[in-house]
Amino acid sequence: MTSSLWLLPALPLFGAFVLMVFGRRLGEPRSGWFAAAMPIASFLVAVSVYFDLLSRSSEERHEVVTLFSWIPVGALHIDVALLADPLSITMALFITGIGSLIHLYAIGYMHGDPKFSKFFLYLNLFVFSMLMLVLGENLLVTFLGWEGVGVCSYFLISFWHTRDSAAVAGKKAFVTNRIGDFGVMTAMFLAFSTIGSVSYSSINEAAHSGVIAPVTATAIGLLLFVGACGKSAQLPLYLWLPDAMEGPTPVSALIHAATMVTSGVFLMTRMSPVLHASYEWAPMVIACVGAATALFAATIAVAQNDIKKVLAYSTVSQLGYMFLAVGSGAYVAAIFHMVTHAFFKALLFLGSGSVIHGMHHEQDMRRMGALRKLMPVTAITFIIGWLAIAGVPPFAGFWSKDEILLYVYANNRGLYVVGLITALLTAYYMTRQVIMVFYGEAKWKDHAHDHGAHGDFEPHESPKIMLFPLIVLAGLSVVGGAMQLPFSKKLHFLEHWLEPVIEESEANISKTWAYENKYVLLVIAILIAATGIAAAFAVYGKKKVKAVEPRVLEQAWFYDAGAAKLVGGPGRAAFNAVAWADSRIVDGAVNGTATLVRTVASQVRKSQNGFTRVYAALMAVGAVALLAWFLFRGVA
Amino acid sequence: MFGLVVVPTPTWYLVLSAVLFSIGAVGVLVRRNPLVMFMCIELMLNAVNLTFVTVGRAMSDIDGQAIVFFVMVVAAAEVVVGLGIIVSIMRRRSGVNVDDLSELKG
Amino acid sequence: MQVIVYAGAIVILFLFVIMLLGVDRAEDLQIEPLTGQRWIAGVVGLGMVGLLTAAVVSGSDALRLRGAGIADPVAGENADANIQQLANSIFSDYVFAFEITSVLLVVAVVGTVLLARRRTGKGMA
Numbered sequence: 121m122t123s124s125l126w127l128l129p130a131l132p133l134f135g136a137f138v139l140m141v142f143g144r145r146l147g148e149p150r151s152g153w154f155a156a157a158m159p160i161a162s163f164l165v166a167v168s169v170y171f172d173l174l175s176r177s178s179e180e181r182h183e184v185v186t187l188f189s190w191i192p193v194g195a196l197h198i199d200v201a202l203l204a205d206p207l208s209i210t211m212a213l214f215i216t217g218i219g220s221l222i223h224l225y226a227i228g229y230m231h232g233d234p235k236f237s238k239f240f241l242y243l244n245l246f247v248f249s250m251l252m253l254v255l256g257e258n259l260l261v262t263f264l265g266w267e268g269v270g271v272c273s274y275f276l277i278s279f280w281h282t283r284d285s286a287a288v289a290g291k292k293a294f295v296t297n298r299i300g301d302f303g304v305m306t307a308m309f310l311a312f313s314t315i316g317s318v319s320y321s322s323i324n325e326a327a328h329s330g331v332i333a334p335v336t337a338t339a340i341g342l343l344l345f346v347g348a349c350g351k352s353a354q355l356p357l358y359l360w361l362p363d364a365m366e367g368p369t370p371v372s373a374l375i376h377a378a379t380m381v382t383s384g385v386f387l388m389t390r391m392s393p394v395l396h397a398s399y400e401w402a403p404m405v406i407a408c409v410g411a412a413t414a415l416f417a418a419t420i421a422v423a424q425n426d427i428k429k430v431l432a433y434s435t436v437s438q439l440g441y442m443f444l445a446v447g448s449g450a451y452v453a454a455i456f457h458m459v460t461h462a463f464f465k466a467l468l469f470l471g472s473g474s475v476i477h478g479m480h481h482e483q484d485m486r487r488m489g490a491l492r493k494l495m496p497v498t499a500i501t502f503i504i505g506w507l508a509i510a511g512v513p514p515f516a517g518f519w520s521k522d523e524i525l526l527y528v529y530a531n532n533r534g535l536y537v538v539g540l541i542t543a544l545l546t547a548y549y550m551t552r553q554v555i556m557v558f559y560g561e562a563k564w565k566d567h568a569h570d571h572g573a574h575g576d577f578e579p580h581e582s583p584k585i586m587l588f589p590l591i592v593l594a595g596l597s598v599v600g601g602a603m604q605l606p607f608s609k610k611l612h613f614l615e616h617w618l619e620p621v622i623e624e625s626e627a628n629i630s631k632t633w634a635y636e637n638k639y640v641l642l643v644i645a646i647l648i649a650a651t652g653i654a655a656a657f658a659v660y661g662k663k664k665v666k667a668v669e670p671r672v673l674e675q676a677w678f679y680d681a682g683a684a685k686l687v688g689g690p691g692r693a694a695f696n697a698v699a700w701a702d703s704r705i706v707d708g709a710v711n712g713t714a715t716l717v718r719t720v721a722s723q724v725r726k727s728q729n730g731f732t733r734v735y736a737a738l739m740a741v742g743a744v745a746l747l748a749w750f751l752f753r754g755v756a
Numbered sequence: 757m758f759g760l761v762v763v764p765t766p767t768w769y770l771v772l773s774a775v776l777f778s779i780g781a782v783g784v785l786v787r788r789n790p791l792v793m794f795m796c797i798e799l800m801l802n803a804v805n806l807t808f809v810t811v812g813r814a815m816s817d818i819d820g821q822a823i824v825f826f827v828m829v830v831a832a833a834e835v836v837v838g839l840g841i842i843v844s845i846m847r848r849r850s851g852v853n854v855d856d857l858s859e860l861k862g
Numbered sequence: 863m864q865v866i867v868y869a870g871a872i873v874i875l876f877l878f879v880i881m882l883l884g885v886d887r888a889e890d891l892q893i894e895p896l897t898g899q900r901w902i903a904g905v906v907g908l909g910m911v912g913l914l915t916a917a918v919v920s921g922s923d924a925l926r927l928r929g930a931g932i933a934d935p936v937a938g939e940n941a942d943a944n945i946q947q948l949a950n951s952i953f954s955d956y957v958f959a960f961e962i963t964s965v966l967l968v969v970a971v972v973g974t975v976l977l978a979r980r981r982t983g984k985g986m987a
Contacts, residue, residue: 728861729858729861730857730858730859730860730861731854731855731858731861731896732854732857733784733785733788733854733855733896733899734896734899736784736785737785737899737902737903737906740781740784740785740902740906740910741902741905741906743910744905744906744909744910744913747909747910747913747914747917748909748913750917751913751916751917751920765922766922767918767919767922770914770918771914771915771918771919774910774911774914774915774918775911777910777914778906778907778908778910778911778914779907781906781907781910782903782904782906782907785899785902785903785906786891786894786899786900786903787891791876791879791880794876795876798868798872802868818947818948818950818951819951821944821948821951822948822951822952822955822956825948825952826956826959826960826963828867829963829966829967830963830966831872832867832871832872832967833963833966833967833969833970834970835872835875835876836875836970836971836974837970837973837974837977839875839876839879839974840973840974840975840977840978841977842879842883843879843882843883843977843978844977844978846883847883855895855896
C-alpha cells in the first residue's frame, strides 16, 4: 500500500486543478464538498500507509517512493521522491485529518462569500504543499513544499484583498518568510557542498557516522533554524503571525495553528542527527530562542482584546515551547506537543470563528460576554480547548506540556523556570479569554445597533456543518494525551513509534533527578495551572483584583514599530546603496566596456586618411619590422 | 692583368639588389607623381628578379630563373593595367598628384 | 629577355602615357604635404638596406651548391644547356603557372582597354 503514497499529495493537487478550471461553475456549496473530499481521501490513504508501516518491524519502517528524476546535473542528482517513515506519516495523518475537518467547517463559515470556490482552491493547494513538505525525501522537495505553503499563506491571508490591512498582512507574511527561506537555501547549498547530497538519508547517515565536522553541522543546523524562525514565527521573525489574523478564521486554524507553523519544528526533528553532531551550544541557542519567544508572546497575549489575536500570540508561545523541547533534545515531546497543540489550537480557532460568525463578525472581546447560554456547543468545545491548553489533566495539553518541562528541567533549570512562568501566563490569559467571551455581562447588548441594525440582534449558534469539526476536535483534545502517558514505559506509544527516526539524537534522561522525581514535577505543573486559572478568575470573574493590562504589552512591546523603523531607516539606506552599486558599478562596467571600445576605435580610425603614400609607408615599416625580427630571432 | 682582380661573389649581387630594392621603396614613399611611383615599383621588381637569378645560379637550381620568367610576365600585366588606370583618372585633372586621390578616407 | 621586355615594351608604354597625358612636369620635391613621411621613408630605406645586407652577409655561407646542377655554359660543350633546362622547367614542372599567366595577360589587356575607353555616350563604365 505504501506504493500508493503518491496519492497523498496528488489528490489535493488534482482538487486544486479542477477547482481552478471549473470552480466557478461548480459554485457554492458543491465546490466546497468536492474540495473537502480530497483531503478526506488523502486521510484514508495515509491511514492505510500507517497500518502498512505498523505491520512491519521497527527497522523496516522506512520506504522511499521515487516519482521521477528531477535534477540530474553532473554530481547533483535530485529526485522527486516521497519518504514514508513514522515521522512523516504522523505529520501526514494529522495534516489530512485536521485539514479535512477544517474544509468541512469552511463550507459553513464561508457561506455567501463571492469568492467561495477560490478559497477552496487555495485550501487544497495548501494541503498539497504541506504534504510535499512533510513527505519529501530530500531537502529540495521539502523546500518545494516550504515555498508552496508560504505562497498559499500569502493568498489566504490576503483573501479579502479589498481590505488594505489584509493585503499588507499578506505581503508582510511572505516577505518575513522569505528571510527565513534564505537560511534554508544556504543550508541546502552547504549540505550539498560538504556531503554531496541533499537527501535526508545521506545527510543523517553522514551526521551519525561523524563525516560532518561539528562546524558544518552547526552551520547547517542554525541556518535551518533561521528558516524555522521565519516559518514558525519565533522571536526575530514572528511579527507576521499576529497580522495574519486578517485572513478568514479557517485559514488561521489550518495554517497558523495546526500545520504551516509546525513545519519548522518538523524540519528540526528531521535533521536531528545534524543537530546532535553540532557543537554543544547550538541546541542551547535554539532552546533559548524558543523559551524567550514563549515568554515574550505570553506576556503580550495577556493584554490583547481581539479574540483571534490572543490565540495568535498563544500559538507563537506554544511554538516556542516546541523549540524549547527541540533544543533540549526532547524530539518526541516536541512532536507530541505539536500534535496535541494542533488539536486544541485548531479547536480554539474554529470555536472563535464560530463566535465571530454568531456575533456577525464582531471580533473585539470587550463587546462579548455571557454567550454560554446562546451558543452552547461552541461554549462547551471551547472550554474543553481551554482546559487542554491551560494544562489541566486529563486533557491532552497537560501531558505534552509536562513531558516538555521534564526534559527541560533535565537540561537547564533556568529554562525550566521560564517554561513554568509561561505556563502560568498561558493559563491566566486563556481563562481571561473564556471569561470575557462566555461569562460575565452581556456587553453585546449595548452595541446591538452596530451590526446591520436589525434591532433585535442576538448572537446565535452556528450551523451543524461548523459544529461537527468542533466536536471531533474536542474529543481528540480529551483523549489525545493517551499517545504518551508518563506512567510507565509501556505506555510510551509515540516514543516507540518515532524511535527509528530520532533514536540517537533523543536526549537520554533516565538517570537524572528529573526523571526520578517526575511525579513531583507533574504536581508542580498542576499547581501552576490552577494558580493561573484562579488568578484570572479573581481579576476578571469576581473582579476582586484590578486588571493589569499595560499599554506596552498591548502594543506587543512596540516590536512592530521598532522593526518598521529599522527597515525603513537604515534598511532603506542600505537598499539604496546596493541599488546604486548595481547601477553604477555593474552596469557601469558593461556600458564602460562599450564606450571604451568606441573611443579606441574612433582614435584608430584616424589612420585611414585616404593617402596612398601613408598606407605604403605603414606597409613598408611593417616589412622592415618583420625583417628585423627574422634576422634577430636567430641571434638572440 | 690589372693586378688585384676581385671576383664578384654572389653576395655582391645580393647586396646590389638590396640597394636597388631600398631605393625603389624610398622612391614609392617620397615621390608624388604617379608615373614616377610606378617606375619605382618596377625597380623593386627588378631587384627581386636579380636576387632570384643570383641565388638560383649559386645553388645551381633552375627554379630561380623560372620564377623570374613569371615575375616578368606579371609585372608586364600589372604595368598595363596600372597605366590604364592612371590614364583614366588623370584625364580629368590638370595637376598630377597622388595625394589628391584621398576620397577613400575613413 | 629582360632587355626585350623592359626596354622594348614597358618603357615604350610609359613613354606613350607621358605623351598622351603630358604628365612630365615633375612635382616640387622641396615641400612634403604629409608630415613625417620623409622621416618614415628615411627609416625604411636605411633599415631595408642595412637589414638586407646584414642578412645576405650573414647567410653567405649558406649558399652552397645544391640542386640539379647547371652545366657551366662556357666550359661545357652544350652552349644552350641553360635555356634547355629553363624550358624543361617551365613546360613540365610549372606548366600550370605558365597557362595561368597567359590568361592573366589576356585579362589585363581586355581590362585595360575597357578602362581607358573614352565615354562617348555608349554607356560603358
